[in-house]
Amino acid sequence: xxxxxxxxxxxxxxxxxxxxxxxxxxxxxxxxxxxxxxxxxxxxxxxxxxxxxxxxxxxxxxxxxxxxxxxxxxxxxxxxxxxxxxxxxxxxxxxxxxxxxxxxxxxxxxxxxxxxxxxxxxxxxxxxxxxxxxxxxxxxxxxxxxxxx
Amino acid sequence: xxxxxxxxxxxxxxxxxxxxxxxxxxxxxxxxxxxxxxxxxxxxxxxxxxxxxxxxxxxxxxxxxxxxxxxxxxxxxxxxxxxxxxxxxxxxxxxxxxxxxxxxxxxxxxxxxxxxxxxxxxxxxxxxxxxxxxxxxxxxxxxxxxxxx
Amino acid sequence: xxxxxxxxxxxxxxxxxxxxxxxxxxxxxxxxxxxxxxxxxxxxxxxxxxxxxxxxxxxxxxxxxxxxxxxxxxxxxxxxxxxxxxxxxxxxxxxxxxxxxxxxxxxxxxxxxxxxxxxxxxxxxxxxxxxxxxxxxxxxxxxxxxxxx
Amino acid sequence: xxxxxxxxxxxxxxxxxxxxxxxxxxxxxxxxxxxxxxxxxxxxxxxxxxxxxxxxxxxxxxxxxxxxxxxxxxxxxxxxxxxxxxxxxxxxxxxxxxxxxxxxxxxxxxxxxxxxxxxxxxxxxxxxxxxxxxxxxxxxxxxxxxxxx
Numbered sequence: 001x002x003x004x005x006x007x008x009x010x011x012x013x014x015x016x017x018x019x020x021x022x023x024x025x026x027x028x029x030x031x032x033x034x035x036x037x038x039x040x041x042x043x044x045x046x047x048x049x050x051x052x053x054x055x056x057x058x059x060x061x062x063x064x065x066x067x068x069x070x071x072x073x074x075x076x077x078x079x080x081x082x083x084x085x086x087x088x089x090x091x092x093x094x095x096x097x098x099x100x101x102x103x104x105x106x107x108x109x110x111x112x113x114x115x116x117x118x119x120x121x122x123x124x125x126x127x128x129x130x131x132x133x134x135x136x137x138x139x140x141x142x143x144x145x146x147x148x149x
Numbered sequence: 150x151x152x153x154x155x156x157x158x159x160x161x162x163x164x165x166x167x168x169x170x171x172x173x174x175x176x177x178x179x180x181x182x183x184x185x186x187x188x189x190x191x192x193x194x195x196x197x198x199x200x201x202x203x204x205x206x207x208x209x210x211x212x213x214x215x216x217x218x219x220x221x222x223x224x225x226x227x228x229x230x231x232x233x234x235x236x237x238x239x240x241x242x243x244x245x246x247x248x249x250x251x252x253x254x255x256x257x258x259x260x261x262x263x264x265x266x267x268x269x270x271x272x273x274x275x276x277x278x279x280x281x282x283x284x285x286x287x288x289x290x291x292x293x294x295x296x297x298x
Numbered sequence: 299x300x301x302x303x304x305x306x307x308x309x310x311x312x313x314x315x316x317x318x319x320x321x322x323x324x325x326x327x328x329x330x331x332x333x334x335x336x337x338x339x340x341x342x343x344x345x346x347x348x349x350x351x352x353x354x355x356x357x358x359x360x361x362x363x364x365x366x367x368x369x370x371x372x373x374x375x376x377x378x379x380x381x382x383x384x385x386x387x388x389x390x391x392x393x394x395x396x397x398x399x400x401x402x403x404x405x406x407x408x409x410x411x412x413x414x415x416x417x418x419x420x421x422x423x424x425x426x427x428x429x430x431x432x433x434x435x436x437x438x439x440x441x442x443x444x445x446x447x
Numbered sequence: 448x449x450x451x452x453x454x455x456x457x458x459x460x461x462x463x464x465x466x467x468x469x470x471x472x473x474x475x476x477x478x479x480x481x482x483x484x485x486x487x488x489x490x491x492x493x494x495x496x497x498x499x500x501x502x503x504x505x506x507x508x509x510x511x512x513x514x515x516x517x518x519x520x521x522x523x524x525x526x527x528x529x530x531x532x533x534x535x536x537x538x539x540x541x542x543x544x545x546x547x548x549x550x551x552x553x554x555x556x557x558x559x560x561x562x563x564x565x566x567x568x569x570x571x572x573x574x575x576x577x578x579x580x581x582x583x584x585x586x587x588x589x590x591x592x593x594x595x596x
Contacts, residue, residue, distance in 0.1 A: 013477065013480075013481045013484075014316065014317060014480060014481065014484055014494060014495055015316055015322050015324060015477045015480055015481070017316060017317050017495070018312065018313055018315060018316065018317075019196075019197055019200045019312060019315050019316075019317075019319055019370065020200050020205040020206075020207075021317055021495075021498075021499070022205075024313050025178055025182065025208040025211070026175045026176070026177075026178035026179050026182070026313060027175070028175075029174055029175035029178065030175050030460065030462045033174065033175070033460075033461060033462055034460045034461065034462070037460075037461055037519075041520070046520070047168075047461060048168050048461055048464070048468075048518070048519040048520065051168045051169050051468075052468070056169040056171075057169075058169075058215070058218065059174040059215055060214070060215050061212075061213065061214050061215065062174070062211065062212070062213040062215075063210075063211070063212050063213075064210065064211040064212075065209070065210050066207070066208055066209050066210065066211075069207065071495070072317065072484075072495040073488070073493070073495065162328065162331075162332045162335075163331060163332065163335055163345060163346055163465065163466060164328045164331055164332070164465055164471050164473060166346070166465060166466050167461065167462055167464060167465065167466075168461060168464050168465075168466075168468055168519065170346075170349075170350070170466055173462050175462060179311065179313045182311075182312060182313055183311045183312065183313070186311075186312055186370075190371070195371070196312060197312055197315070197319075197369070197370040197371065200319075201319070220346070221335075221346040221466065222339070222344070222346065317494075317495055317498045318498050318503040318504075318505075320503075323476055323480065323506040323509070324473045324474070324475075324476035324477050324480070325473070326473075327472055327473035327476065328473050331472065331473070345466075346466050349466045349467050354467040354469075355467075356467075356513070356516065357472040357513055358512070358513050359510075359511065359512050359513065360472070360509065360510070360511040360513075361508075361509070361510050361511075362508065362509040362510075363507070363508050364505070364506055364507050364508065364509075367505065
């Protein structure tokens with residue numbers, strides 16, 4: 001298992017499962033979004049607060065590989081690494097593992113940008129600061145391993 | 150705009166929009182899933198019915214490019230093309246366009262397989278029949294254009 | 299079956315069903331919300347547009363009686379009657395019936411108010427106009443029957 | 448604030464909020480369902496496991512009073528009391544309070560029954576045992592206060 005800059009623990013809730021008795025394929029995007037939000041919030045990057053100021057974080061590309069479907073009551077964590085992949089785009093590498101056996105559940109790459117009210121991409125300066133602090137890698141290389149959670 | 154084997158019309162519902170006032174990034178997977186189901190159902194491929202018999206259609210990979218975010222009340226359609234990309238995997242190419250101006254909203258590739266109760270991939274024979282009828286292309290080539298809904 | 303001022307047709311989507319194979323108990327509130335929105339929108343009452351102006355329609359009480367659980371693919375309609383139950387509160391009486399056999403699925407009463415940015419209740423004047431036109435009854439009596447959809 | 452037999456802590460996730468920037472009215476039913484499940488599970492009452500055996504817990508009536516709308520990032524808890532209100536019906540009294548100021552957010556009464564595969568109500572014996580242990584009051588009286596989580 002890789003090192004992650006951040007991890008967040010979850011438990012599958014009944015209503016997240018569909019007819020097949022497993023987590024619905026769309027629900028993973030909610031898990032990933034919540035993990036990203038919790039990752040950046042302590043660094044002053046509050047997506048909800050920015051939405052009020054007219055800057056919207058927007059997912060522009062997602063790649064998901066579904067490896068194993070968890071069931072209601074299963075515990076899992078989302079591990080997150082992030083990097084700036086271009087001046088205006090952030091890449092989040094987010095993997096899900098079942099707890100406690102670390103069975104791989106999902107691998108994801110999520111690319112975001114931020115759009116201001118004129119529809120122009122604009123990444124807030126707090127993200128620059130996260131990069132300066134080494135919390136978001138500024139190149140395509142693997143970000144430095146840091147303690148989780 | 151490409152030709153599609155199938156199209157399904159939708160309208161954005163308020164509860165599908167999030168803080169930013171646009172469709173939440175996870176909700177698109179619900180639109181895509183519903184469009185796939187409606188595409189294959191007239192051909193005897195009812196995912197819900199198969200789930201009862203112990204055969205589960207499972208999304209194994211998703212690629213989504215978000216091009217333009219629709220808002221509550223916006224109408225759009227999902228165009229669907231499908232092909233068998235390996236003996237046990239189906240690829241669905243699903244694009245979303247706003248109605249009536251055909252503004253591109255999303256491009257997606259969704260790969261599915263079916264798993265039986267022993268956890269083994271098993272594509273039901275009704276899907277073979279769809280291929281025989283030319284409704285699912287059996288190669289990597291573009292499927293033949295057919296009239297949509 | 300009662301007369302309704304408005305009706306809206308739906309079809310159950312796979313992802314709306316949960317482990318038990320039937321529509322999840324929370325999803326009905328989405329159906330009801332969408333039906334209310336579609337009912338009032340042609341009369342100039344657009345909840346999403348008002349949210350942008352700082353007036354939020356807010357559900358303050360819900361009563362739901364679940365009578366019969368629909369399954370994926372089932373078609374149904376939501377019938378809506380509405381009345382002003384106090385100067386600042388609207389009551390929506392919303393019943394769901396399966397199509398085409400009219401089997402009762404759900405009975406609901408939903409009470410709403412509108413809150414302005416100061417947190418004070420404020421019903422927009424377009425709603426007064428709906429009442430003047432007889433589209434929302436102004437008393438506790440049954441509203442006059444009007445053609446649906 | 449009342450005493451509760453059980454409480455479960457939550458935090459509002461971004462995707463649970465709608466256009467108005469607050470928790471969508473339907474999402475509360477997911478919070479309440481998850482809290483009920485976590486309440487009864489340690490006592491051998493696993494709704495998901497029972498669904499596999501053909502016994503489905505079914506919500507038959509809900510009353511919700513919405514008191515204050517939480518926003519993304521707000522923490523809250525669901526307090527739960529339960530009683531058997533008839534031989535075949537359970538009543539769950541579930542209140543939501545914001546954390547840490549205990550501001551009342553929602554008051555709910557949720558009535559459930561269990562239906563077997565023949566469509567007949569049938570409450571499993573594990574629930575009788577919860578009543579015997581005093582975890583579900585057997586009358587209309589307030590259940591005895593017990594330590595929460």
